[in-house]
Amino acid sequence: MLGWALVFAVLAVIAGLLGFVGLAGLAATIAKVLFVVFLVLLVASFVIRALRGQSVV
Template sequence: MLSWTLTFLVVALIAGLLGFTGIAGAAAGVAKILFFIFLVLLVVSAIAGAVRGRTPR
């Protein structure tokens, strides 16, 4: 999922440089949403690991 976030971020940057503001805004929005989903999953995973008593590797 992180790779999709980075892909949409790169698409947004390239589209922004070329002047496609609508496409850049949409790609940046998708990248932002995917980033926050990834962040929430990371936190949930860390909490689940702590509850189970495992230490991070």
């Protein structure tokens, strides 16, 4: 998921440089959403592993 967020972020930068402002905004929004979902799942994974008594590293 983090990989897809990075792909959309790069796509947003390239589209912005080429003048496709609408596409750049959409790609940036998608990248932000995917990054937030990644962070939520990462924190949830850490919490679940900690509650089970497993190492979180």
